[in-house]
Each structure stands twice: as C-alpha cells, then as structure tokens.
Amino acid sequence: MPMSFHLDADPAQSSALLDQLESGWNPQLPGISLLTELEVDRKVLIEASHALGHLYRLKVTRGRYQSLFTRWPACVAVTMSGTAANDYREGTFWPYWWDAIGYEFAAQSDAKAWGQAFLDALRIFHLPRFTERSMKYVGPILMHAGIPTFCLGNFFRLLLQRRAQDPHLDADALLAWATGRENRLRGLHEPAQWFIRYGTDHAVDVIDRCLDLLDRLCAGDHDLDGLGLPVRYFEQAQLLVADRGLDLTLPAGSGGRSRRAERPRLAVDPFGQGVQIILPPVGDAPDGTARWCVTVDGVQNIVKSRSMWLGATEAAPSTSFPIARPARVAQISLYGTAHESQIDVVDAEDPLLIFTENGDRLADHLGVPPDSVWLLYPGDRELVSDISLRTVAQGALPIGWDGWRLVQVALEGATWIGLSDEKARRRPVRGHSKPRVVTGEPLTGVSTPYGSPVFPSLPAVWLPAETTTTWLVDIRPGSGDGSVYNGSFTVSEPTKLSEELWADVPRPILGAFEITVRGPIGRSTRRTVFVAEGLSARFTPQVRLLAHSGLTPGESTVSTAPGMTAEPTRAIYSPAEREHVITCGTGRESEPLIVTPPSMRVMVEESDQSPYWTYGPVRLVTELFEDVESLQVEVPGVSTPPSLEVLVGGKLVQRLTPSGRGRYSLKRAQDTIAQHRSAELVLPLAGLVLPVGSVRPSRLATGVSHQGDHLSLENCAWVEGLTAGIYLCTAPWRAPEIIPIKEDGSIPLPTEVSGAGSLHIRLVVEDPWVPSEWPRWPHPSEMLKCEIPGQYGGADDEERLLSGYLAGANGLPERVSRLDRLWTVIDLANRIDYPSAARRINDCASLLRTHPEAIRSLPDAALPPDRTVVALVTTGLAATLVSDYRESDDRLWRKSPAVAALLTCSALADLTEDSDLLAEIRAECGESATAILGGEDDPHAGAGRFDQFAELMDRKSPAEIEQMWTAVQVVPAGLLAGDTRVIAARRLFDERHRRDGRGLSAQAARVLREAMAIRITEYRGLEKYIEARCHPQRRDGWVSLPALSIACALIARIAARGHEGCQYLEREFRPLWRALSKIAPDLTALDLVRAELLVALKATEAGSA
Incomplete structure (x- = not known):
C-alpha cells in the first residue's frame, strides 16, 4: 500500500x-x-x-x-x-x-x-x-481508458438491444453493424463511439467479454472469473441491474448464456473457387435441406445445402457460394428466418481485401496480424508497406476476376500495409502475438454433419509471452454447458498447455468444445474444436479417381480408442456415393460423423457463372462451349497433373497443357469442338485413362406429348441423371416441378400438374454432386412446349382465378392480394404466350396502377435487376408518386435501388445528415447522390455521353473495342459513380446498330425536342442534364441514345408530381422507354434513380417558392 x-x-x-x-x-x-x-x-x-x-x-x-x-x-x-x-x-x-x-x-x-x-x-x-x-x-x-464508467450504461443497453434482435449476436457481428453506418452509435457517448469505431481488435475483445458478462448476469451466474475485464465493468453492471438500469429480460429466448452461432462470412479459396461466401451449417433443417437466398449486387441466387445421406441427423452442412465477379455487397438470408446478414465485398475507395492464412476474410475494422496473409486487390494498383514485402505464393482467380491479383505475403516486421492510391487507407499491422489453439492435423476424410473437421488428439493451448503476461483459459462443451476447465496462467516465456486442460474430463473425449483464451485486451482467441479421441480411418483406394459413372468404388474402415465405439466400422461406396454416416459413442456421449474418402474432383469455369466442384465427369454442351473458359482438375497427392487429352471417336486430336494447379484453358479447344461437335476429355494418370468430361450437342429430345398421367419425350437420348423441369404457363410464379426422366423417356406428372394447362419443359442432365440452378423460365432455345387444356387448381381461390385468367377461362380478378404474381406475369408474358402478351401486360399493369402496394411488392417477385426496371417502365409505375414512405423501405436501396428510389421519394428532400435513409443512399449510390441531395449539381452529369470518341470507336472492329474496354472498371463503384455510368452506356453502345437500337435512334431527336420543354416549367434547370448527355454537334441518331435515357427518366418523375404535359409525354414515349430499358437496363435504372433525386429536390424548391 x-x-x-x-x-x-x-x-x-x-x-x-x-x-x-x-x-x-x-x-x-x-x-x-x-x-x-x-x-x-x-x-x-x-x-x-x-x-x-x-x-x-x-x-x-x-x-x-x-x-x-x-x-x-x-x-x-x-x-x-x-x-x-x-x-x-x-x-x-x-x-x-x-x-x-x-x-x-x-x-x-x-x-x-x-x-x-x-x-x-x-x-x-x-x-x-x-x-x-x-x-x-x-x-x-x-x-x-476503454469505455469510461459513465458511458457503460448506454453501452450495455446497446448490447442488450442488439442481442434481443439477434439472439446469436457476437462481437464481430455487432462491430460490423456498428461501423456500417455513421449514425448507428449516436445513442452512446462520444468516447464509447470512438472506442468501438477505432479500437479494432481491442474493441472486438471488449465487446466479446461484455457480451459474456451480460450472458452470465442474465443467467443469474455471478461467477465472473475468466472474463478479464476491469473490475469497474462488473461493478457498474451489477449497480445498473440493482437500480433497474439494465433490463436483463431483453434477450428473448436466450435462456441464459447465449450460444454463438456461425454466420455467413467471406473467404477465399486461393486455388479453386476464388472469393466465396461461406454459408454456415444449419441444425434442425427440414429434411436435412437448408435454402439460402444470396443476393449479390441485386442479383438473387438460391443456394441449397443438403445432406447426401439418410439417417442420424437433419443438420444441413456448411456450403459455399462463389462470387463470380467483383461485387460491392451481398445480402444473405435463410428461408424460414427473419434475420438477414449483409457482407460488404469490395470497397471502391479502398479495394484491398485481406484474408487470413486459412482463407477467412479479415474484417476492415480489425488490425492485420503479423503473419502470412492473402491479399486480393486490383492489378493496376501496387501493394505498399513500411517494409519490403516477401511474396509467399500466387493464387489463381476465376475468370470473372480478371484484372485482380491474389498473393500471399509475409508481414513479419511490418507496421502497416495498403495500396498505392492516395484514397486508400493504411491498415495497421499489430505486432503482438495472440494465443493459439493447437490441434494437430484433422482426421482425413472424417467430418461432423456440419462440415467441421474432426481431430483425433486433444487440442493444446499455446501462450505467447513477449513479456510476463497473465492468460485466462476457459473450456466449455459446444452445447453451452458449464466449464470443464477454467484457470489462470502467468507466463514469462512461451508456454504450451495440454494434458492439464483435460485432466478432469472423462476419457476418451468425444464432442465439440469451445476454447477461449483471454489475456491483454485485443489478444484473445476463441475457437470451437470437435474431438474424437483416438479415432482413425483407412481408405481403399487411398484416392478415388473419376469413372464414367462417377467415382471409382471405395471402402472405408474406422477404428476407435478403448472406451469408444463406432457403428458401422466399415462402409462400401458405390460410384454415386461420396460419404456415409457413422455414429460414435462413449456411453456418455453419442455423435454422428461423416466419412468421406479422399477423391478426385473437377470444376468448370464459365463466363458470369459461379464455379462449383463436382465429383464425376462434367457434361458440356456443344452449342454453349464458347462460353466455357477453363476446366480445373484436382487429384489429392498430385501436384503436377499431365496434359488433358481431347478424343474424337477414340482418337487423340488435341492436348491441353495445364497452367497453375491443374487448370486447363478450354478456349484452345474451341476450334476442335466446332469441327467435330462431340468429344471426350480424358486425363492419362498412373497408367490409367481417366474420363474428365464430355462435349455433346444439347438436343436431348425432339418433342414431347401428353399421355394422361405422364409426358412422353420423342427421340429421347436418355442418360443417367436426365431430369425435366416442368414450368406451368398458367402459374408462372410457381417454381418448376423437378422430375427425373425414366429410361423410356417418360416423365410422370404429379396430379396437380397433369391438368394444369400448357407446359414448358426444360431438360437437363443433373450433376449428382451439385444442386442444379433452375432458371425462373427456360430460354426458348432450350425448352419443349406441350399444349394441354386446363388450368392450375391453385392453393387458394385467388391463385385459381388468376390461373384461370391465363388459361382463358375467366377474366382477370378485380382484387389480387399477391401482387408479386402480377409482376411475374408482366415479366414473363412474352415467353409464356407471345400472341396474348400485350393484352395480359396491359391488364395486369392497369390493376397494379390502382394498388398502393404495387411497387413495394415488386421485390417479392425476385425479378433479375435488368428485368425490374423494364417492369417498372412497362407498367407506367415508374411515373407514379408513392406517398406512404416506410423506414423498412430503406434497406431496398442496396438490393433494388430503382424500386427504393420510388418508394422513398416522399422523404428524399428532407433528409438530415444522420438519417438512416441517407446512409443507405450514400452506400449504394456514392457521393454523387449526396451532392445532388445537398443541392449541388450532379458531378458526373455528362458521364456516358456518346461524343466524338464514341464515333471513333464506332469505326473500330468489335475485337478492338473489347480490348479498349477490358480494364475500364475492374473495381465496382457506386451506382451513380462516373465509371458506373460509362460501363452502363457501353451496353447501349453495343446495341446501337441492332434492330431496337436503330428504331430508338430514329425517334431520339423528337423525344429530346419535346423533353427540352422542361425549361418552361417549374422544373426549369433540369434540362441541362439532358444537354450534358447530348453529342456536342448533333441531337439525332444513335449518339443521342444516352440523352434519351435521362430525358425519359426526368419526364417520368416530373409526371409523377402531377405535371400534365409530362404525363402526356410519358404515356406517348413509354413504348420507346420500354424498348430502351430492355437493351440498356443498367443505364435506364441509374438514370431513373438520378432523375428522382434531381426532381425531388427541385420539387421542394418549387414548392417553397
């Protein structure tokens, strides 16, 4: 003292x-x-x-x-x-x-x-x-100071409120939410805000410990040892609880200590799928299947995860969704739950993505560890640091990421890293080591039903000690029960703990354990490890190779330590089986495990498609072969694969040498396939000729007929896995019925489909290893039509009447509550029945225009972004005013900005700097939107204009044009960024001499002439944005198409404010605007958003005047 x-x-x-x-x-x-x-x-x-x-x-x-x-x-x-x-x-x-x-x-x-x-x-x-x-x-x-004592009350309440909304909230998720918008922490005192925003690893660690503190208080557990927080945190929390300043009942359903759940996360596979979203395992999934909705830059994808075996559990394992090209943001939700996760992918201001050595994304708000990391960045930038960086490895990226680089570098000795761009920030490299959970190698070929590795030996804990340091170690079962070990260690040199951690746990050990090691704030480690002590597995053969029917047959045998049992111990694998389930037990615990022998696998890379691994020869279509970029082959234990051979009629016609790790460019085989139409792709390996893939013409049948309770394919070329997708023309909003086709070419029909009216059928050879992605509606070139009388019975009267309308049995119902079905009819009308399309579009559009919820229901139809803007223009709803703004509309800005602009139009003129709506607009559109809403001129008003440079490009060949455009926009930018507008105009440029482009060019001068009448209305001044898009010397022909886009958008949004002249022009020019939206949807959508921002501000100024 x-x-x-x-x-x-x-x-x-x-x-x-x-x-x-x-x-x-x-x-x-x-x-x-x-x-x-x-x-x-x-x-x-x-x-x-x-x-x-x-x-x-x-x-x-x-x-x-x-x-x-x-x-x-x-x-x-x-x-x-x-x-x-x-x-x-x-x-x-x-x-x-x-x-x-x-x-x-x-x-x-x-x-x-x-x-x-x-x-x-x-x-x-x-x-x-x-x-x-x-x-x-x-x-x-x-x-x-961390979070000052005076600020702790509001901080604790924020944690409880967020936990109430998300019972599985963890520190990383809360910090990502908090730093995602400037105003989300406005309820906290400034020191608390600063600490959370800028505290990096220290902030994550304090939040994690405080969440544990609140969990224990909620559970009535006053044993607060092992948290490692300053005593004042405990005292203030207990004082607030006693004074009723904290409501510990807020986390509804937590039932005590909350068990943290895995969340979707961004990762990189440096030699395979590239950048991907890892979707976590899902317990209690219906029939073992989890359905994820993954929306990347507005494009919705359905991803399924399912167990490929029957029995012991209904857990859907972890799966991944590869991101085909650079993107800005992804929203992920699990069907059946209300929670939605958002992952920011590429930041246009600082496009450096950092991944740990094992491939997990390192969040931007965290410091970078002084270890080996993967760095992903645009190829036109350079990495910079305060030391000379040592490159450890070069990664390989899918074709959609051309223009980007993936490298692994060692950061020992560095204090910061960044990109050679004045706008890019320097990411700090933290010098202190963190404790590690040491596991040894996982058991090859064995995993949990959730996809987690299984370790046959007990994990240890390694404690660093640059100086004398105290560490707190806590081990709990993955179920969330009480600790099996809790202890403190003060070490002055690096120390490894092993047997002492498990001395009081009955052996052999079986199950998942959460190991938490806490020391100085910011240097904690938490990891969940599954242990099956003493378990081993043998496989025959050691690696299953590809065969014509899938994989070569195999066998597995598992052995256990005394005191543990496994049932069965031996499993046989057919060519179509990859995994079997076994059950391990100790008398105290019983756990299902998945045994998957190592095997060969292949992956096809196509333009604009997410690549997936498959475990059998791939089937490629001759007519679509030009879209295929490469084929990647992976054989465990083989680092240098041989050349891929192309066989025609059993004879070798071409060899393809690999680049990198087993990647073969199929572009070099295009001439061969064009000449021969069919081919086999084989790999000579270890004295064997392994089938890797085949190329065949697409036509699997020439026609189809209705035979009562089934369909019959004509001239069916049946192969294993041949499957039909049945689309109902009288209920196009329904997902297709997926039905395996019998060897005789027959397709059994479910009762509700057999009399449901006309059908469109798409034939696909399904890959047993990768769930097929069925389109919303098949392309005319890949479908068969079957005309059948009748209509779909429907799940309710409304659906039955709407189906009857499409079947011609009755008129369009006057009242429709599921408006997304009408949007679907409008979008697919031309594909379903072209002769009736115009009438059906007009009928549905008329009904939608009378319904106040019409635009708000459009996202429920899940139209692709390029079809969404066409639907808005087609119905005339792009020229309507929505007056009932709701805060829930804000989140649509990141998914469907054109829809969001219309729904939030009544709130745009009165935005405050700290409003959530402005934050969403800024995040999606960039600073251009902020400038416009702030009363400034659009900083990129002329971006996308066709001027003399466009005329010069018009005289070049398509190949020369493509070469000039290749590197224009490697990094995705905000919707209203100048580069984004130029890229959107490029698609319009490509259409300038095609039929629709020529038709629009002939009318452009008339539209522009009429649109310039804006200057004599209360919206005068906005015509300058039309002029900014015009060619300097002329206002006719194809060079006027970009100006036509913004002119139509401005007319529509002024018409929405009740201007009669613009209402007349919008109706007059709607067919032209619709044609433009079909050939240039990106430009049409961003101009619609831009016009709304401009007109909303002008309308307020006019009203004030």
Missing part, C-alpha cells in the same frame, strides 16, 4: 510516492494492451494525480517540467488514462485532468506537454498508440 499523500506535502514526499508507484507499475505495463487493464485503487489514483500536479506546478515555474515526465512515465500514463476512465462525464478530457492534478489556468501548451508525455510513455512501454485517430493526444488517452 503506497504512503498517504496530502496536498500540502513537500516535493520530497510527492517524489517518494511517485517513485514507489513507478517501481510497481513500470514492470506491469508491457504485459497489458490497454492502460485501463491495470487495476488501481481509486484512492491511489487520486493521490498519484495530486502528486504529479504538485510537482508540475513547481517544475513549470522553474522551466524543468520535462524531467517529471521522463522520471515517472508509468505514473503519467496510468493516472491520465485512469482519470479518463473514472471521471469523464461529457465534453473533452482536459478539464477533468486539470481538476485531477489541481492545476488552474492551464494553457494549450500545458495540454500539449502532457499529451506528448502520454504518447512518449506509450512508446516506452510498447503500448498501442492509436495513431489512426484524428485527435493526436486526447484520442489515445480515451482509447486507453
């Missing part, structure tokens, strides 16, 4: 006190991360502050105050951060500090002196200096 100190003490007494405290605190500081971790009695803190203030006053007078800072750096650092942690209430830090040291009449020079002394102390003790903060001195002081 330090000596007592009083304000009237002499300098010698002050110095003695500080000497005593310095000798105690100095050796402790290198073993912590934040100064607030050092537990200091409040009375001692006050006395130390008084002593520093007493001596400072004396030394300032003599001009020797610097010696104070150099003699007692630990006292300076601890008292300043302690004052911030305990005394802060609001405003800035300095008044609290002057009060703590009893110093009056402080000047700016005093603050600079103390602030620099604090930074010097951080440097001496190798503590984080948080140089990324804008406030040079106050920023680091407050960051080292």
Whole structure:
C-alpha cells in the first residue's frame, strides 16, 4: 500500500510516492494492451494525480517540467488514462485532468506537454498508440481508458438491444453493424463511439467479454472469473441491474448464456473457387435441406445445402457460394428466418481485401496480424508497406476476376500495409502475438454433419509471452454447458498447455468444445474444436479417381480408442456415393460423423457463372462451349497433373497443357469442338485413362406429348441423371416441378400438374454432386412446349382465378392480394404466350396502377435487376408518386435501388445528415447522390455521353473495342459513380446498330425536342442534364441514345408530381422507354434513380417558392 499523500506535502514526499508507484507499475505495463487493464485503487489514483500536479506546478515555474515526465512515465500514463476512465462525464478530457492534478489556468501548451508525455510513455512501454485517430493526444488517452464508467450504461443497453434482435449476436457481428453506418452509435457517448469505431481488435475483445458478462448476469451466474475485464465493468453492471438500469429480460429466448452461432462470412479459396461466401451449417433443417437466398449486387441466387445421406441427423452442412465477379455487397438470408446478414465485398475507395492464412476474410475494422496473409486487390494498383514485402505464393482467380491479383505475403516486421492510391487507407499491422489453439492435423476424410473437421488428439493451448503476461483459459462443451476447465496462467516465456486442460474430463473425449483464451485486451482467441479421441480411418483406394459413372468404388474402415465405439466400422461406396454416416459413442456421449474418402474432383469455369466442384465427369454442351473458359482438375497427392487429352471417336486430336494447379484453358479447344461437335476429355494418370468430361450437342429430345398421367419425350437420348423441369404457363410464379426422366423417356406428372394447362419443359442432365440452378423460365432455345387444356387448381381461390385468367377461362380478378404474381406475369408474358402478351401486360399493369402496394411488392417477385426496371417502365409505375414512405423501405436501396428510389421519394428532400435513409443512399449510390441531395449539381452529369470518341470507336472492329474496354472498371463503384455510368452506356453502345437500337435512334431527336420543354416549367434547370448527355454537334441518331435515357427518366418523375404535359409525354414515349430499358437496363435504372433525386429536390424548391 503506497504512503498517504496530502496536498500540502513537500516535493520530497510527492517524489517518494511517485517513485514507489513507478517501481510497481513500470514492470506491469508491457504485459497489458490497454492502460485501463491495470487495476488501481481509486484512492491511489487520486493521490498519484495530486502528486504529479504538485510537482508540475513547481517544475513549470522553474522551466524543468520535462524531467517529471521522463522520471515517472508509468505514473503519467496510468493516472491520465485512469482519470479518463473514472471521471469523464461529457465534453473533452482536459478539464477533468486539470481538476485531477489541481492545476488552474492551464494553457494549450500545458495540454500539449502532457499529451506528448502520454504518447512518449506509450512508446516506452510498447503500448498501442492509436495513431489512426484524428485527435493526436486526447484520442489515445480515451482509447486507453476503454469505455469510461459513465458511458457503460448506454453501452450495455446497446448490447442488450442488439442481442434481443439477434439472439446469436457476437462481437464481430455487432462491430460490423456498428461501423456500417455513421449514425448507428449516436445513442452512446462520444468516447464509447470512438472506442468501438477505432479500437479494432481491442474493441472486438471488449465487446466479446461484455457480451459474456451480460450472458452470465442474465443467467443469474455471478461467477465472473475468466472474463478479464476491469473490475469497474462488473461493478457498474451489477449497480445498473440493482437500480433497474439494465433490463436483463431483453434477450428473448436466450435462456441464459447465449450460444454463438456461425454466420455467413467471406473467404477465399486461393486455388479453386476464388472469393466465396461461406454459408454456415444449419441444425434442425427440414429434411436435412437448408435454402439460402444470396443476393449479390441485386442479383438473387438460391443456394441449397443438403445432406447426401439418410439417417442420424437433419443438420444441413456448411456450403459455399462463389462470387463470380467483383461485387460491392451481398445480402444473405435463410428461408424460414427473419434475420438477414449483409457482407460488404469490395470497397471502391479502398479495394484491398485481406484474408487470413486459412482463407477467412479479415474484417476492415480489425488490425492485420503479423503473419502470412492473402491479399486480393486490383492489378493496376501496387501493394505498399513500411517494409519490403516477401511474396509467399500466387493464387489463381476465376475468370470473372480478371484484372485482380491474389498473393500471399509475409508481414513479419511490418507496421502497416495498403495500396498505392492516395484514397486508400493504411491498415495497421499489430505486432503482438495472440494465443493459439493447437490441434494437430484433422482426421482425413472424417467430418461432423456440419462440415467441421474432426481431430483425433486433444487440442493444446499455446501462450505467447513477449513479456510476463497473465492468460485466462476457459473450456466449455459446444452445447453451452458449464466449464470443464477454467484457470489462470502467468507466463514469462512461451508456454504450451495440454494434458492439464483435460485432466478432469472423462476419457476418451468425444464432442465439440469451445476454447477461449483471454489475456491483454485485443489478444484473445476463441475457437470451437470437435474431438474424437483416438479415432482413425483407412481408405481403399487411398484416392478415388473419376469413372464414367462417377467415382471409382471405395471402402472405408474406422477404428476407435478403448472406451469408444463406432457403428458401422466399415462402409462400401458405390460410384454415386461420396460419404456415409457413422455414429460414435462413449456411453456418455453419442455423435454422428461423416466419412468421406479422399477423391478426385473437377470444376468448370464459365463466363458470369459461379464455379462449383463436382465429383464425376462434367457434361458440356456443344452449342454453349464458347462460353466455357477453363476446366480445373484436382487429384489429392498430385501436384503436377499431365496434359488433358481431347478424343474424337477414340482418337487423340488435341492436348491441353495445364497452367497453375491443374487448370486447363478450354478456349484452345474451341476450334476442335466446332469441327467435330462431340468429344471426350480424358486425363492419362498412373497408367490409367481417366474420363474428365464430355462435349455433346444439347438436343436431348425432339418433342414431347401428353399421355394422361405422364409426358412422353420423342427421340429421347436418355442418360443417367436426365431430369425435366416442368414450368406451368398458367402459374408462372410457381417454381418448376423437378422430375427425373425414366429410361423410356417418360416423365410422370404429379396430379396437380397433369391438368394444369400448357407446359414448358426444360431438360437437363443433373450433376449428382451439385444442386442444379433452375432458371425462373427456360430460354426458348432450350425448352419443349406441350399444349394441354386446363388450368392450375391453385392453393387458394385467388391463385385459381388468376390461373384461370391465363388459361382463358375467366377474366382477370378485380382484387389480387399477391401482387408479386402480377409482376411475374408482366415479366414473363412474352415467353409464356407471345400472341396474348400485350393484352395480359396491359391488364395486369392497369390493376397494379390502382394498388398502393404495387411497387413495394415488386421485390417479392425476385425479378433479375435488368428485368425490374423494364417492369417498372412497362407498367407506367415508374411515373407514379408513392406517398406512404416506410423506414423498412430503406434497406431496398442496396438490393433494388430503382424500386427504393420510388418508394422513398416522399422523404428524399428532407433528409438530415444522420438519417438512416441517407446512409443507405450514400452506400449504394456514392457521393454523387449526396451532392445532388445537398443541392449541388450532379458531378458526373455528362458521364456516358456518346461524343466524338464514341464515333471513333464506332469505326473500330468489335475485337478492338473489347480490348479498349477490358480494364475500364475492374473495381465496382457506386451506382451513380462516373465509371458506373460509362460501363452502363457501353451496353447501349453495343446495341446501337441492332434492330431496337436503330428504331430508338430514329425517334431520339423528337423525344429530346419535346423533353427540352422542361425549361418552361417549374422544373426549369433540369434540362441541362439532358444537354450534358447530348453529342456536342448533333441531337439525332444513335449518339443521342444516352440523352434519351435521362430525358425519359426526368419526364417520368416530373409526371409523377402531377405535371400534365409530362404525363402526356410519358404515356406517348413509354413504348420507346420500354424498348430502351430492355437493351440498356443498367443505364435506364441509374438514370431513373438520378432523375428522382434531381426532381425531388427541385420539387421542394418549387414548392417553397
């Protein structure tokens, strides 16, 4: 206990006190991360502050105050951060500090002196200096205080509120949410906001520990050991609970300690699928199948995960969705749940993606570990750092990521890394090592039903020790039950813990365990490991190779340690089977496991398609072969595969040498396939000729007829896996019926389909290893038609009547509640029945225009983005005003900005800087939208114009044009960014001489002439945006098409405000605008959004005038 100190003490007494405290605190500081971790009695803190203030006053007078800072750096650092942690209430830090040291009449020079002394102390003790903060001195002081005691109440309440909305919330998810929008933390005091936004790993760790603290309080568990939080966090939480300042009943359904669930995450497969979204396993999935909706930059994809075996559990395993090309954002939701995750993929301002050595994305708000990491970035930028980076490996990316680089680099010794771009930020590299859970190699070919690896030996814990450090280790069963081990270790050298962690656990050990190691804040580790102690597996053959029917037959045998059983111990695998389930038990525990022998696999890369691995020879279509980019082959244990051989009629006609790790360019075989139409792709390996794929013409049947309870294919070329997708013309909103085709070419029909009217049939040879992605409606070139009388019976009267309307049995119902079905009819009318299409579109559009919920229901129809804008224009709803704005409409900006612009139009003119709606608009559209809504001119008004340069390109060949455009936009930018507009106009440029383009070009001059009448309305001034898109010398022909786009959009949005002249023009030019939206949907959509922003602001100005 330090000596007592009083304000009237002499300098010698002050110095003695500080000497005593310095000798105690100095050796402790290198073993912590934040100064607030050092537990200091409040009375001692006050006395130390008084002593520093007493001596400072004396030394300032003599001009020797610097010696104070150099003699007692630990006292300076601890008292300043302690004052911030305990005394802060609001405003800035300095008044609290002057009060703590009893110093009056402080000047700016005093603050600079103390602030620099604090930074010097951080440097001496190798503590984080948080140089990324804008406030040079106050920023680091407050960051080292963590979250001040005064701010903890609001912070705890925020955690509870977020946990109530998401019972499985974890620290990473909360931090990603909090940093996703500037205004999401506005309910917290500024120091708490700063710590969460800029605290990186330290913020994640504090949030994680506080979530555990609240979980234990919710469960009535007052054993708070092992959390590693400062005592003031516990005391304040318990005080708030006693005073009813925290409602611990908020996390509904948590039932105590919340079990954290895996979330969708971004990862990279450096030698396979590239950038991918990892979709976590799903327990209690119906029939073992989980259906995910993954929307990437507005394009919706359905991803299924299902167990490929029957029995023991209904868990759907983890799966992945490869991202075919650079994208900005993805939204992921699981059918049957209300929660939606959002993953930001590429940031146009800082397009550097960092992945850990095992491929997991390292969040932007975290520091980078001083280890080997994967870096993904545009090829036209350079990596920069404060050291010379050492490249460990080069990754291979799918074709859609051309123009990007994937490299693995070693970051030992680096303090920051970034890109050679003045806008790009420097990512800090944190120098301290974190503890590790050491597992050894997982058991080959064995996993849990969730896809997690299985480890046959007990995990150990490795504790680093750059200085003497205390670590807290907690091990709990994955079920969330109480700890099986909880202990503290103070180490002065790196230490590995193993047997002592498991001494009290009955052996052999079976099951999942969550291992948490906590030390200095920001250096914690949490990992879940599945252990089946002593389990082993043998496979015959060691690697299953490809065969014509799938994989070569195989066999597995598992062995267990004494005290553990496995049933069955031996499994036989047919060519169509990859895995079998076994059940392991110890008498105390029973767990299902999946045994999957190692096998060969192949993957096809196609333009604009997500690549997937498959475990049998691939089937390629001759007519679509030009879209295939490459074939990748992976054989476990083979690092240098041989050349791929192309056989025709059993004879070798071409060899394809691999590049990289077994990647074969099929572009080099295009001439061969064009000449021969059919071919076999084989790989000579280990004295065998392995079938890898085949190329065949697409026609699997020449026709189809209805035979009562089944369909019969004519001239059916039946193969294993031949499947029919049955689309109902009288109920196009329904998903297709997927029916395997019998060997005689017959397709058995379900009862509800056999009399449901005309059918469109798509034939596909399904891959047994990869679920097929069935389109919303088949393309005319790949479908068969079967005319059958009748209509779909429907699940209710409304669906029955709507189906009857499409079958011609009755008129369109006057009332329709499922408006998404009408949108589907409008979108597919031309494909379903072309002669009746115009009438059906007009009927449905008329009904939609009378319904206030019409636009809001459009996303439910799941139309592709390029069809969404066509539907809006076609129905005339692009020219309507929606007055009932709802906050729930905000989130549509990231999924369907054109729909969102129309739904939120009534709120656009009155946005405040901190509004959620403005944040969503800025995130999707970029700063151009912010400028427009702020009353400024559109900064990219002329982007996308066809000028003299476009005329020069018009004289070049398609190949020359493509070469010029290849690298125009490698990085996806905001919807209204200049580059995005240019790319959108490129698609229109490609259509300029085709039929629809020629027709629009002939009418462009008339439309522009009429549209310029805007200048004589209350919306005058907006015509300049039409002029900005016009060719400098002419306003006719194809060069006027970009101007036509913004002209139609402005007319429509002014018409929505009731202007009769524009209403007439919108109706007059709607067919032209629809034709334009079909050939240039991206430009039409962004111009519609831009027009709404411009007109909304102008309408407000006109109303005010």
